[in-house]
Amino acid sequence: MRCQVAIIGGGPSGLLLGQLLHGQGIDAVVLERRSRDYVLGRIRAGVLEQGLVGLMEEAGVAERLHAEGHKHNGTVIVHPGGSFRVDFRELTGRPVVVYGQTEVTRDLYDARDAAGLMTEFGAEDVVIHGADTDAPHVTYRVGDEARRLDCDFVAGCDGFHGVSRRTIPAALRREFEKTYPFGWLGVLSESPPVGDELIYAGAEGGFALCSMRNDRLSRYYVQCPLTDRPEDWSDEAFWAELRHRLPADVAGRLVTGPVIEKSIAPLRSFVTEPMQWGRLFLCGDAAHIVPPTGAKGLNTAASDVNYLYRALTGYYASGDRAGLDSYSQKALGRIWKAERFSWWFSSLMHRFPGQDGFDLRMREAELAFLAENEAQQRAFAENYVGLPY
Ligand code: RFL
Ligand code: PHB
Numbered sequence: 001m002r003c004q005v006a007i008i009g010g011g012p013s014g015l016l017l018g019q020l021l022h023g024q025g026i027d028a029v030v031l032e033r034r035s036r037d038y039v040l041g042r043i044r045a046g047v048l049e050q051g052l053v054g055l056m057e058e059a060g061v062a063e064r065l066h067a068e069g070h071k072h073n074g075t076v077i078v079h080p081g082g083s084f085r086v087d088f089r090e091l092t093g094r095p096v097v098v099y100g101q102t103e104v105t106r107d108l109y110d111a112r113d114a115a116g117l118m119t120e121f122g123a124e125d126v127v128i129h130g131a132d133t134d135a136p137h138v139t140y141r142v143g144d145e146a147r148r149l150d151c152d153f154v155a156g157c158d159g160f161h162g163v164s165r166r167t168i169p170a171a172l173r174r175e176f177e178k179t180y181p182f183g184w185l186g187v188l189s190e191s192p193p194v195g196d197e198l199i200y201a202g203a204e205g206g207f208a209l210c211s212m213r214n215d216r217l218s219r220y221y222v223q224c225p226l227t228d229r230p231e232d233w234s235d236e237a238f239w240a241e242l243r244h245r246l247p248a249d250v251a252g253r254l255v256t257g258p259v260i261e262k263s264i265a266p267l268r269s270f271v272t273e274p275m276q277w278g279r280l281f282l283c284g285d286a287a288h289i290v291p292p293t294g295a296k297g298l299n300t301a302a303s304d305v306n307y308l309y310r311a312l313t314g315y316y317a318s319g320d321r322a323g324l325d326s327y328s329q330k331a332l333g334r335i336w337k338a339e340r341f342s343w344w345f346s347s348l349m350h351r352f353p354g355q356d357g358f359d360l361r362m363r364e365a366e367l368a369f370l371a372e373n374e375a376q377q378r379a380f381a382e383n384y385v386g387l388p389y
Contacts, residue, residue, distance in 0.1 A: 003029045003118075005312060006138045006151040008126055009158030010039060010119055012101060013284030013301040015108035017155055019059040020309040022115055026316050029149055031123040031140055033158070036109060043188050043261050045101040046211055046219055047072075047198070047295035049386030050094050052302035055309075056104070061111045068214065069099035075384070078201040078247055079367040085197070091374075091381040098198075100213045101298050120147070128154050128167045132278035152279065155308060157301075159285040160270070168277040180267035180291060180346065181353055182206075185224040187238055191257030193218045194250055200293070202349040202367065203245035207293075210246070218257075221292075223350050230262045238262070267291035269343050271335060274328040281308050281327055288335050290342035293349055299386055300338045304331045306389050334387060341383040 005021060007014040010032030018028045032039065048069070056062040073089035089095055112119055126140040131154060138149045156164020165173070184207075193212035201208040206223035213219055222241050224233075238259070243251040270289040275282040284301030307330050311323030348366060352359075370376045 001029065001147065002150040003027050004151060004316070005153045005155055006031065006136075006149050007155045007157055008128070008138070008164050009033075009156070009162055009286070010036075010109075010121070011157060011159055011284070011301075012105055012108070012298055013286075013305055014155065014157030015105060015112065016055060016059060016302065017157060017283065017305045017309055018117060019061060019108055019111055020055065020305065021312060022117060023059060024313045024316070026312060028117070028155075029151075030112070030117075030119040031126055031138065031149070032119060032121050033123055033126070035121050036119075040102055040106055040109070043100070043102060043186070043219075043263070045292070045295065045298035046098055046213060047299075048097045048099055048104070049299045049302070050096075051306065051386050051389055052104075052299055053097055055302055055306055056107070059108075059111070061107045064103065064107055065097065065099050068103070069097040070212075070214070071095040072098055072197050075197050076195065076199045077367070077370070078199060078203070078250075079364065079371075080202070080204055081364055081368055082371065083247060084371040086377050086381050086384070088381045088385050091378045092385050094385045096295075096385055098212060104298070126158075126163050128156075128164065128280060131167060131280035134279070136279045153312065154280045156280055156282040156286045157284055160289055162286050164280065164282055164286050165272055167280060168272075168274075168282075172274075172277060174273045176269075176271045176273075178269040178343065180269075180350070181226065182223050182350060183226050183228070183264045183266045184209075184221045184292065185228065185230065185233060185238065185264050186219065186221045186262070187235075187259050188213070188261040189218045189220065189257045189259050190216060191218050191255045192216060194246075194254045199246070199250060200349055201245050201247075202363075205241075205245050205351070207350045208242055208245035209293075210242075210250070224264060226266060228264060230264055233262065235259045235262075265292070267293075267346065269339055271332070271339060273332060275304070275331050276324075276328040281324075283308055287331075288339065290339055291346040292342075293346040294338070294342040294384065296338040296342050300335055303334050303389055307331050334389070337383070337387055
């Protein structure tokens with residue numbers, strides 16, 4: 001089989017890239033290790049920047065997002081000294097859109113099907129060959145059958161545990177990593193959200209987040225030790241801990257409901273450099289991870305897709321390699337700013353083991369300054385709604 005761009009990974013990065021390329025007449029095959037149901041069963045991000053919304057529009061897959069997504073003009077931040085709201089619309093002129101990653105992925109798969117585009121599910125043992133030559137190819141297996149895909153370029157969109165990043169020789173790669181001494185216990189609940197906007201709570205007992213998917217589905221998180229397992233937390237224990245970390249009026253409004261998903265995610269900051277080797281280009285979680293506090297994971301994946309899509313379009317339209325040659329530098333420039341914001345906001349909102357009185361006073365002072373200072377809030381809002389591409 002042959003195509004112009006072999007896309008490894010059928011998560012949001014790979015699917016969005018495939019759909020955008022299709023719009024330019026560039027043909028791409030997506031190789032996904034899992035089944036479609038498995039990919040759609042993962043509950044992950046929920047907040048979309050305008051940049052991602054724009055790319056969904058450009059890909060022709062934004063109809064449901066516009067009908068069902070909710071625009072959020074601000075967010076509430078709670079801290080031991082009180083609570084305050086950051087008004088995105090007033091400070092930046094832009095909202096964010098709450099629409100689940102699962103729905104983004106579903107819309108992209110539906111559009112792929114409608115256009116008759118090729119996706120290989122259950123693609124195992126993917127190996128990328130000759131990425132540093134002019135004729136790369138990918139080998140893989142579906143069931144017992146060995147297959148080969150020849151291509152001009154390979155897009156490594158296979159997430160943090162994929163093969164693409166490790167295809168770049170270790171001697172040419174630099175990796176930067178920070179792990180955090182806690183995780184997020186997340187619950188998806190069939191209950192109306194506790195508020196109209198997201199609430200980030202940096203409580204004495206640890207961080208909590210109130211988010212949502214729609215009017216009937218709430219998404220909540222509490223900071224927990226990395227040693228905890230989801231089965232250690234009964235639903236009652238989760239709701240009690242969440243209430244405990246929220247201000248009394250919010251806790252009083254909380255409506256609980258059946259828990260339809262419960263999982264624990266570790267927090268990590270990670271970047272690999274460069275994001276290109278020859279004709280292999282990394283996108284999304286394959287190249288970088290952020291802790292979820294700033295809601296940047298899916299959105300940084302989208303900004304990579306934006307740069308790579310435009311670079312490939314330029315190349316196929318006129319043979320112009322400038323976009324491809326500057327891809328890694330451009331993508332990393334934006335990534336590091338999102339890494340900084342996610343690291344800063346995570347550090348500010350969580351309780352770290354071993355924090356002493358001075359550390360806690362510094363944290364309170366920083367939150368108090370953010371609560372009262374417009375310049376600081378504007379900087380927060382600009383980062384949260386998304387820096388320009
Ligand atoms: P994905 O979504 O991981 O998709 C990669 C796809 O590649 C497939 N794959 C392979 N396919 C073929 N061959 C191989 N060898 C392969 N290895 C892997 C995988 O099956 C998968 O389908 O990466 P992508 O597309 O770059 O998208 C990135 C986003 O998914 C990610 O940044 C966010 O979801 C991060 N994230 C969150 N971000 C937020 O903004 N808010 C959140 O609340 C949030 N929660 C999360 C998250 C990430 C999590 N992970 C990765 C464990 C919660 C979790 C649990
Ligand atoms: C979510 O709704 O899952 C969500 C929202 C905001 C975040 C992280 C996760 O910062």
